[in-house]
Amino acid sequence: MSLLSGISNLFSRAKLAQDIDDELQAHIEMQVSDNIAAGMSSEEARRDALLKFGNVTAMKEKVTGADAALTLESLFADVRYGLRQLVRNRGFAVIAVMTLALGIGATTGIFSILNAWIIQPLPLKDPQQLVIFWRAAAASPNEPAYYFSWRDYLYFHERSHAFQSLGASFERGYALTGRGSPRVCTVG
Amino acid sequence: MAKTDIQGTLDLLILKTLSQTGELHGYGIVLHIQTASAELLRVEEGSLYPALHRMEQKGWVNSQWALTETNRKAKYYKLTAVGRKQLQEAEKSFEQLVKGLRAMLRYA
Structure with missing residues (x-):
C-alpha cells in the first residue's frame, strides 16, 4: 500500500464501513431473489436469507477486523518508509521540521493571546465564589x-x-x- | 510438511473458485463451492467475507463493484498473479495433507 492510499484509508473509515455494509447487504438481497425464484413468498424469502446469513453485525465486525489488522501493519511499514526517506533527503527533512516548528509556534502564540483576551473567564481568583444578590418582588x-x-x-x-x-x-x-x-x- | 489447516482449506476453496470462474461475488462463491463439491461443502458467510478481505489485503485477489446479471450492484473478486501462485502452493500443500492423512489412517 502506498503512503498516500494509507493516509486516505485513515480518512475513509466511514466509506470502508459503508462498503462492507453494501457488500453484505448485496449478498442477502441475492439470496432473497433466489429464494423468490425458488417459489417462496417475499416475506419467507427474506426470513430464510437472514437466517442463512446469520448475525450481520457480528460479521461486519469480523470483516472490518480483517481489514483493520492489516491496515495497521501497513501503517507501520509506511512510517518506516517515511523515516528512511527523511534520512535520505536531509535538506527536505530540515525544511519540513522548521516549517512544522514555525507553524506550531505561531499557532501557539496566537492561541495564548486569544486565550488570555477572549476564552478565559472573569479575571478573578475564584470565579465560582462570585454571587449577585438583589431585591425581588414576591x-x-x-x-x-x-x-x-x-x-x-x-x-x-x-x-x-x-x-x-x-x-x-x-x-x-x-x-x-x-x-x-x-x-x-x-x-x- | 504440509501446512494446511482449516483456514488454509477455506483459502484454497476460494482461490480455486476464482480460478475456475474468473470473477465472482461472495454469494456466487458460496453457490459455486456448493455446486462444484456436489453439495458436500458449504462455506459459512461468517468465514467467507473476512477471508476475502484478508486475501485482498494480502494481494491475492482484488475487487471491484459491478452489476450482476439481474442489474444489482455487487463486489466482484478476481485472482491476482500473486493469488495464482498462492493457489498452486495451496493445492500442492493440500495434496500432501490428504496423502499424509490417508497414510495415517491406514497405519496399523
Missing part, C-alpha cells in the same frame, strides 16, 4: 425588582461579613444625542 423571586439605595449599599458594606468584598452596580439606558439620530446607551 411574585417573581428570580428577577430583580427594586434598586437598593446608596444607603442600603453602605449599610451592607459595613455590616455584612458573609463576603470578602462588596461592590454595587446598576444598569440604565440613556438617550445619546448630538450628531445624527439619537441612540440608547446602556450604562452599568
Whole structure:
C-alpha cells in the first residue's frame, strides 16, 4: 500500500464501513431473489436469507477486523518508509521540521493571546465564589425588582461579613444625542 | 510438511473458485463451492467475507463493484498473479495433507 492510499484509508473509515455494509447487504438481497425464484413468498424469502446469513453485525465486525489488522501493519511499514526517506533527503527533512516548528509556534502564540483576551473567564481568583444578590418582588423571586439605595449599599458594606468584598452596580439606558439620530446607551 | 489447516482449506476453496470462474461475488462463491463439491461443502458467510478481505489485503485477489446479471450492484473478486501462485502452493500443500492423512489412517 502506498503512503498516500494509507493516509486516505485513515480518512475513509466511514466509506470502508459503508462498503462492507453494501457488500453484505448485496449478498442477502441475492439470496432473497433466489429464494423468490425458488417459489417462496417475499416475506419467507427474506426470513430464510437472514437466517442463512446469520448475525450481520457480528460479521461486519469480523470483516472490518480483517481489514483493520492489516491496515495497521501497513501503517507501520509506511512510517518506516517515511523515516528512511527523511534520512535520505536531509535538506527536505530540515525544511519540513522548521516549517512544522514555525507553524506550531505561531499557532501557539496566537492561541495564548486569544486565550488570555477572549476564552478565559472573569479575571478573578475564584470565579465560582462570585454571587449577585438583589431585591425581588414576591411574585417573581428570580428577577430583580427594586434598586437598593446608596444607603442600603453602605449599610451592607459595613455590616455584612458573609463576603470578602462588596461592590454595587446598576444598569440604565440613556438617550445619546448630538450628531445624527439619537441612540440608547446602556450604562452599568 | 504440509501446512494446511482449516483456514488454509477455506483459502484454497476460494482461490480455486476464482480460478475456475474468473470473477465472482461472495454469494456466487458460496453457490459455486456448493455446486462444484456436489453439495458436500458449504462455506459459512461468517468465514467467507473476512477471508476475502484478508486475501485482498494480502494481494491475492482484488475487487471491484459491478452489476450482476439481474442489474444489482455487487463486489466482484478476481485472482491476482500473486493469488495464482498462492493457489498452486495451496493445492500442492493440500495434496500432501490428504496423502499424509490417508497414510495415517491406514497405519496399523
